[in-house]
Amino acid sequence: MIIYLxxxxxxxxCAVHTQAAEYPAAEAxxxxxxxxxYLEALEATLKQRLTSNAAAVKELSGQARLLHLASVATQxxxxxxxxxxxxxxxxxxxxxxxxxxxxxAHTFKLALTQIAKLRTxxxxxxxxxxxxxxxxxxxxxxxxxxQATHSIIQADATTPLGCGTQHKATEGKINSLExxxxxxxxxxxxxxxxxxxGTADNVLELVMSGSCNKSPQNYETWSSAAASCVQGTITSxxxxxxQSGLKETDRTEPIKSLQLYANPGTVGExxxxxxAATENDKPAEYAAKAICNAMRTQPAAGKQLTLxxxxxxx
Numbered sequence: 200m201i202i203y204l205x206x207x208x209x210x211x212x213c214a215v216h217t218q219a220a221e222y223p224a225a226e227a228x229x230x231x232x233x234x235x236x237y238l239e240a241l242e243a244t245l246k247q248r249l250t251s252n253a254a255a256v257k258e259l260s261g262q263a264r265l266l267h268l269a270s271v272a273t274q275x276x277x278x279x280x281x282x283x284x285x286x287x288x289x290x291x292x293x294x295x296x297x298x299x300x301x302x303x304a305h306t307f308k309l310a311l312t313q314i315a316k317l318r319t320x321x322x323x324x325x326x327x328x329x330x331x332x333x334x335x336x337x338x339x340x341x342x343x344x345x346q347a348t349h350s351i352i353q354a355d356a357t358t359p360l361g362c363g364t365q366h367k368a369t370e371g372k373i374n375s376l377e378x379x380x381x382x383x384x385x386x387x388x389x390x391x392x393x394x395x396x397g398t399a400d401n402v403l404e405l406v407m408s409g410s411c412n413k414s415p416q417n418y419e420t421w422s423s424a425a426a427s428c429v430q431g432t433i434t435s436x437x438x439x440x441x442q443s444g445l446k447e448t449d450r451t452e453p454i455k456s457l458q459l460y461a462n463p464g465t466v467g468e469x470x471x472x473x474x475a476a477t478e479n480d481k482p483a484e485y486a487a488k489a490i491c492n493a494m495r496t497q498p499a500a501g502k503q504l505t506l507x508x509x510x511x512x513x
Contacts, residue, residue, distance in 0.1 A: 239318070384463065
């Protein structure tokens with residue numbers, strides 16, 4: 200009896216902790232482009248629901264229209280009356296579905312609009328995170344008559360714009376894992392407060408005359424870093440900007456997480472913390488609320504009226 204009780208408690212404990220786990224593909228999100236991959240999958244799911252939602256209305260409205268035409272076209276009153284009654288019933292059902300469909304369509308479209316905005320933000324922040332710089336050819340000059348020179352630094356043409364390149368390379372997967380929007384528990388989006396923290400490292404490389412070949416040291420001030428180097432004249436330093444050979448520095452990926460549902464471990468009621476959020480004061484929370492509501496909404500559905508007996512014979 201004690202063993203059974205222990206096993207029951209253990210199974211309950213494991214169930215709670217297993218239930219609270221984020222879906223593997225979502226758990227693997229670490230970069231803006233990986234977050235965008237999941238948003239893209241979420242977008243595709245809601246677009247499909249929007250399409251199915253419209254199809255239900257079209258199907259029932261089409262049946263009501265055909266029944267009405269049939270009731271008008273027939274010359275046999277014994278058939279036109281039943282057909283007319285069925286056409287009225289079909290039209291009423293189509294009207295009900297239309298109203299429901301319009302409400303659901305608004306929910307889906309609102310979420311899709313918010314997803315588009317979130318993806319735009321991720322694309323911008325991903326571009327900054329992957330930014331490559333370079334020295335402009337023939338972009339060096341003296342600064343008037345002062346004791347200074349200027350060198351123009353510009354974005355390298357090979358800098359990836361947004362996440363398109365990575366999406367193509369990963370085939371819409373995150374660490375080889377397929378996103379499942381219906382099991383997403385937390386929304387991963389851009390964090391504007393960490394934009395600078397996630398910027399790609401670019402280094403200014405100066406070619407010294409010699410004695411600068413000791414083991415790499417930690418990043419520090421220029422005077423300390425170059426203290427053991429023999430510095431040539433400024434014309435022999437040949438400044439370049441590169442992304443190769445640099446020593447990694449600490450960086451924080453510019454993304455944040457928003458809990459979608461009231462219970463952090465399960466799909467269910469939407470997080471009430473975002474109920475009062477508006478697009479102007481808390482746009483991220485407003486987007487999370489819109490997306491959660493859309494994921495909890497299914498497309499309108501309605502079966503066509505089944506015709507039988509004399510009406511079916513007509």
